[in-house]
Amino acid sequence: MEKQWYTISVYSENNVGLLNRISGIFLKRHINIEGLNVSKSEIEHVSKFTIVVYTTEDWTRKIVQQIEKQVEVIKAFYHTDDEIIYQESALFKIASHLLFDERQIQNIIKESNSQIVTVNREFFVLAKTGRRHEIDEMHDALEPYGIMQFVRSGRIAVTKATMPITELLTEFQEN
Amino acid sequence: METLKAQKKEQQKQTTMRITGAEAIIQCLLAEGVDLIYGYPGGAIMPVYDELYKFQDRLTHILTRHEQGATHAAQGYARVTGKVGVAMATSGPGATNLVTGLADAQIDSTPMVCITGQVPRHLLGSDAFQETDIVGISTPVTKWNYQVTKVEEIPEIIAKAFYIAKSGRPGPVLVDITKNAQFDELDFSYEKCTGVRSYKPVPQPDPQAIEQAAELINKAKKPYIVFGQGVILGEAEAELKALVEKAGIPAAWTILGLSAMETDHPLNVGMVGMHGNYGPNVLTNECDVLVAIGMRFDDRVTGDLNTYAKQAKVIHFDIDPAEINKNVKADVAVLGNAKETLGMLLPLINENKHEAWLAEFEKKHQIEYNELIEKDIHPTKEGLTMGEVIEQINQASGQNAVIVSDVGQHQMIACRYAKFKQTKSNITSGGLGTMGFGLPAAIGAKMGAMDREVVAIIGDGGYQMTIQELGVIFQHNVPVKIVVLNNDHLGMVRQWQELFFDRRYASTVMTNPDFVKIAEGYHIQSRRVTERADLKEAVQEMMASKNPYFLEVKVEKEDNVFPMIPSGASVADIRLK
Ligand SMILES: Cc1ncc(C[n+]2csc(CCOP(=O)(O)OP(=O)(O)O)c2C)c(N)n1
Ligand SMILES: [Mg+2]
Numbered sequence: 223m224e225k226q227w228y229t230i231s232v233y234s235e236n237n238v239g240l241l242n243r244i245s246g247i248f249l250k251r252h253i254n255i256e257g258l259n260v261s262k263s264e265i266e267h268v269s270k271f272t273i274v275v276y277t278t279e280d281w282t283r284k285i286v287q288q289i290e291k292q293v294e295v296i297k298a299f300y301h302t303d304d305e306i307i308y309q310e311s312a313l314f315k316i317a318s319h320l321l322f323d324e325r326q327i328q329n330i331i332k333e334s335n336s337q338i339v340t341v342n343r344e345f346f347v348l349a350k351t352g353r354r355h356e357i358d359e360m361h362d363a364l365e366p367y368g369i370m371q372f373v374r375s376g377r378i379a380v381t382k383a384t385m386p387i388t389e390l391l392t393e394f395q396e397n
Numbered sequence: 398m399e400t401l402k403a404q405k406k407e408q409q410k411q412t413t414m415r416i417t418g419a420e421a422i423i424q425c426l427l428a429e430g431v432d433l434i435y436g437y438p439g440g441a442i443m444p445v446y447d448e449l450y451k452f453q454d455r456l457t458h459i460l461t462r463h464e465q466g467a468t469h470a471a472q473g474y475a476r477v478t479g480k481v482g483v484a485m486a487t488s489g490p491g492a493t494n495l496v497t498g499l500a501d502a503q504i505d506s507t508p509m510v511c512i513t514g515q516v517p518r519h520l521l522g523s524d525a526f527q528e529t530d531i532v533g534i535s536t537p538v539t540k541w542n543y544q545v546t547k548v549e550e551i552p553e554i555i556a557k558a559f560y561i562a563k564s565g566r567p568g569p570v571l572v573d574i575t576k577n578a579q580f581d582e583l584d585f586s587y588e589k590c591t592g593v594r595s596y597k598p599v600p601q602p603d604p605q606a607i608e609q610a611a612e613l614i615n616k617a618k619k620p621y622i623v624f625g626q627g628v629i630l631g632e633a634e635a636e637l638k639a640l641v642e643k644a645g646i647p648a649a650w651t652i653l654g655l656s657a658m659e660t661d662h663p664l665n666v667g668m669v670g671m672h673g674n675y676g677p678n679v680l681t682n683e684c685d686v687l688v689a690i691g692m693r694f695d696d697r698v699t700g701d702l703n704t705y706a707k708q709a710k711v712i713h714f715d716i717d718p719a720e721i722n723k724n725v726k727a728d729v730a731v732l733g734n735a736k737e738t739l740g741m742l743l744p745l746i747n748e749n750k751h752e753a754w755l756a757e758f759e760k761k762h763q764i765e766y767n768e769l770i771e772k773d774i775h776p777t778k779e780g781l782t783m784g785e786v787i788e789q790i791n792q793a794s795g796q797n798a799v800i801v802s803d804v805g806q807h808q809m810i811a812c813r814y815a816k817f818k819q820t821k822s823n824i825t826s827g828g829l830g831t832m833g834f835g836l837p838a839a840i841g842a843k844m845g846a847m848d849r850e851v852v853a854i855i856g857d858g859g860y861q862m863t864i865q866e867l868g869v870i871f872q873h874n875v876p877v878k879i880v881v882l883n884n885d886h887l888g889m890v891r892q893w894q895e896l897f898f899d900r901r902y903a904s905t906v907m908t909n910p911d912f913v914k915i916a917e918g919y920h921i922q923s924r925r926v927t928e929r930a931d932l933k934e935a936v937q938e939m940m941a942s943k944n945p946y947f948l949e950v951k952v953e954k955e956d957n958v959f960p961m962i963p964s965g966a967s968v969a970d971i972r973l974k
Contacts, residue, residue, distance in 0.1 A: 235595050239532055239542065246537045287719040293541045293561055296595040 223278040227256075227354075228300045229308060229379050230286060232271040233263055233387055235294040244271065244295075247288045253277050257310065259376030265391040268296065274377045297387050301379070308379035312357045313339070314348040314364060315371035321346060324367050334360045345370055413586040418548040419444035419579040422512065423452050425555035428587040431483050433474065433844060435459045435467035437494075439487025441527060442514030444579035459844070459873065462865035464491050466837035468498020469863070472507045473841025476824045477799055477849075479632070481508040481562050482841065488515045489527030492573070493534065497831055499569045500538040504828030505653060506630060508567035510558045517577040518546045531573050540568030548581035552588070560590035565598025566717045567630060600718060602733035602741060609729045610712045611745035613686050617710075619754045620646045621684035623669055623677075623698075626653035626827075627691015627715060627735050634658065634820045636739035637690065643743065645750040647758050649677035651692050653827040656817040660796065666758040670698040671962045672809040676761030678960070678968040681706050683757070690714045691735050694724035695828065696964075704967035714738055768973045769959055774814060780953030781929055783810040783882045789933055790852055790880070791816045793940040798850040799824065799842050803835030803859035806888040809958045811854040822849075833862030839877045840869055850878065850940065857883040857909050864915065870945045871919040878939050879921075879947045881912055884954050892957045916947035923947035 234240055241260070248255050257274035275282060282300045290298040318341060320327055331338065336350035350360055357374060416424065422445050426434065436458060438446040449458045461467040464486045471482030486492055492513040502509045516525040532544045541561045545554050551574070558570040614620055628637050634657050641648045641658070647666045648658060658665050667674030669681065678700075681687065687709040692698070699705045702724060713720070713727035714735055721730040731738050773784030787810060790798065796816040802808040802825040817823060824842050826834040839853035860881050870877060891905040916923035922944060926935045932950070939946045960971045 239536060239544075242533060242536050250537070284719075284723060287721075287723070291717065291719045293593060293596045 230273040257376040306379040311351040312374040413584040434483040436485030441488035464494030469837035470841035473838030474845040477842040478845040492531035501829040502569035508562040509569040542571040544573040556590040600732035617686035622648040624690040625692025628657040631735035633735035656822040660816040675765035676758040787814040789936040801839040803855040805856040807882040832859035867919040
C-alpha cells in the first residue's frame with residue numbers, strides 16, 4: 223500500500239498522561255510522528271491533538287483505532303491533505319547583512335508571502351505560514367545563503383466537510 | 398428531579414466521615430465488594446497497611462512472597478470469579494515488580510486494579526528514595542492509570558479504576574497514590590462509577606450487521622466457529638452453545654476460549670493454533686464462512702496471515718472495535734457484548750446440520766489420534782508422558798477441576814488434553830506466555846473458588862520463577878494441587894532448538910533441585926512419581942487430599958509437542974511430527 227501524509231485529529235479529555243499513552247501507540251509500530259500540535263478545541267475542557275504521519279492508510283486506520291480505544295480519548299479521525307485546510311508555520315533567523323548583500327533574498331521574501339517579524343543589526347526573523355511544501359520550498363531557497371536558525375510548528379487543520387464530532391461534543395457539554 | 402438530587406446530596410453529607418486517605422482507600426475497596434487482596438508492604442504504602450491491620454476482619458490481605466506473585470494471584474482470582482482482582486505494592490521496586498503481571502493482564506484482558514504507594518508529592522521528580530515513574534512505566538501495559546496526589550481525589554479515582562477495569566473489554570488499571578494523600582484527611586463519601594464520558598465500553602450492536610451475519614451463516618455449506626475468551630468475559634456461554642447446536646456448526650477454541658463450551662460436546666472440535674488440533678487448523682482453510690467470536694486472530698492462532706482462511710467469508714464478533722480488521726479482514730463485523738449480539742443473532746438462524754462437514758473434522762481427528770494423541774495419553778514406551786498425567790487428572794477430577802497452567806510444553810499439553818465441564822476453568826497465560834504465572838495464579842484461583850479443585854500444571858523451569866509462593870500456600874493452607882511435570886529442561890525452547898537450531902541446546906538443560914524436599918520444607922505433603930505403575934494412584938491420592946499437595950512427575954526429557962505449525966507457516970501446513 224502506498225504511503226502518504228495523514229493528519230490525525232484526536233479529541234480528548236485534558237489529562238497529563240495521555241500524550242505518553244498516545245505517543246506509545248506510534249512508538250510500538252515504529253511510525254514517526256512528523257508533526258504534533260496540542261491545543262484546546264471548540265469545546266471547553268476538550269483538547270485536540272493534531273498529529274501528522276507519513277505512512278499507509280492501513281497503518282493510519284489501525285493507529286486511529288488504537289488511539290480511540292484509550293479511555294480518555296473521545297474521538298479520533300484521520301484525513302488526507304485533500305480533505306483538510308491546514309497550515310504550518312515556520313521561523314527563519316537570518317544574518318542581517320544578507321538582506322543587503324544578496325538581492326535575491328528580498329525576492330524570496332516577497333514571493334513567499336512571509337513576514338519580517340523583527341530586524342536588528344545582527345539578524346532578522348522571517349515568519350512564514352503555509353502548507354508544508356511551501357515552507358520546504360522557502361527553506362530550500364534560503365539555505366544557500368545560510369540560515370542561522372530554523373523551526374517549524376506542528377500542523378493545525380480543520381476539515382472541509384462538517385464533522386459529526388461537533389454534535390457529539392455538544393452532547394458532552396450538555397451533561 | 399431537582400429535589401431528589403438535593404435530597405441525595407443531603408444524605409451524602411450525613412454519611413460523609415472525616416478519615417485519612419489511607420482509610421479511604423480501604424473504604425473504597427470495601428464499597429467495591431473487595432474482600433481479598435494480594436500485596437507486599439513497604440515505605441510508601443505503610444499508611445494503607447496500617448489501615449489493613451485495623452480492617453483485617455473485613456478485608457483479607459495475602460502477603461505474596463514477591464509482588465509479581467500478587468499480580469498473578471489477583472489474575473487467577475479474577476479469571477475464575479469474573480470479578481476484579483486487586484494487588485497492592487509499595488513504590489519503586491515494589492511497583493516495578495508489578496509490571497509483568499500488568500502486561501499479562503493487559504494482553505489477556507483480565508480485570509485487575511493495582512494500587513501502588515508513591516513518594517510524597519513534594520518529593521516527586523527529585524529522584525527520592527524509591528521514587529520511580531510507575532505511571533510512565535505502566536502506561537503501555539495498562540488499560541488506564543492515574544497518579545493521585547491529593548487526598549480528595551481518592552474516592553473518585555478508585556471508583557473509576559474499578560469501573561474501567563471491569564467494563565467493556567476488561568483490563569488492568571494502576572492507581573499510584575502519593576504518601577501525603579494517604580496521610581491527609583478528607584470528608585469521605587463513596588459513589589460507584591457508572592460511566593466516563595469519553596469512554597464507550599460496549600458498542601451498540603448494529604442489527605443490520607447481525608442480519609448480514611445470519612444470512613451468511615444460513616447460506617453456508619461449511620460454516621466454522623472459532624471462539625475465544627470474549628465468550629467467557631461476556632458470559633455468553635449459553636448463547637454460544639445455542640448457536641452451535643441450532644446451526645449445527647463445528648466450533649473450535651483458542652486457548653483462552655477453552656472451557657467456555659464443554660470439551661465432550663459433539664460439536665466441540667478442539668483447539669486452533671500453533672499446537673492446536675489437526676482438523677481445526679487444516680479445515681480453517683476449507684470452511685466457507687468463518688465465525689470468529691470474542692477472539693483476536695493472534696499470530697499463534699493464525700500462522701501466516703497471507704494464507705489464513707482466504708477462501709472464507711469472515712464474520713467477526715468482538716466488543717473491541719480496534720480488533721476489527723486488525724489482523725484479518727472481516728466481511729461482516731458485529732460489535733458488542735457477545736451475550737447480547739449472539740442473543741440477537743439466534744432467532745435469525747435456521748436450524749441446520751452439517752453432517753458431511755462435521756465428518757471431515759472427525760476424519761482429521763482420527764488421523765491425529767492414531768498418529769499422536771494415543772501415544773501421548775496412553776503411551777506404551779517406557780518414559781512417562783505429560784499427556785498421560787493430564788489424562789489421569791481428567792479421570793480423577795471428573796473433568797470438574799480448574800486447571801491452571803504455566804508456560805511451555807506442559808501448558809500446551811494441558812490445554813490439548815485437559816477436559817472441562819464448566820466455564821472459567823482453564824487459567825493460563827495466553828497472550829504474554831509468562832513463565833511463573835502458574836503457581837501464584839493457582840493460589841488466586843483457589844481462593845476465588847474454594848468449592849472447586851484447583852490443579853496447577855507447571856514445568857520445572859517456570860516453577861522456579863515463582864516457587865517462593867509456596868510460602869503463601871503453606872501459611873494460609875491454600876489447598877491447591879501442584880503438579881510439576883519435570884523434564885529437566887526448558888522443554889519448549891529445547892524443542893525449538895531440536896527442530897530449528899540443529900539440536901544446539903543452548904541453556905535449556907537444567908540441573909534441578911529436589912523439588913519434593915523443597916515442598917517438604919514448606920510442610921506441604923509431597924510425592925514424586927518416576928514410574929507409570931504409580932501414576933494413577935498418586936494422582937488419586939493428590940485429588941483426594943483436603944490439603945495442599947505437591948506432585949512431581951518425572952517425564953521423558955526430550956519429548957516434543959505436536960502437532961505444530963512452525964512459526965510463519967500456514968495453518969494448512971501443520972506438522973503431525
Ligand atoms: C518469563 C519467561 N521467560 C522466558 C520464556 C521463554 N520460554 C517459553 S517456554 C520456556 C521453557 C519452559 O520450561 P519449563 O517451565 O520447564 O516447561 P516445559 O516446556 O519444559 O514444559 C521458555 C524459557 C517465557 N515464556 N517466559
Ligand atoms: Mg521443563
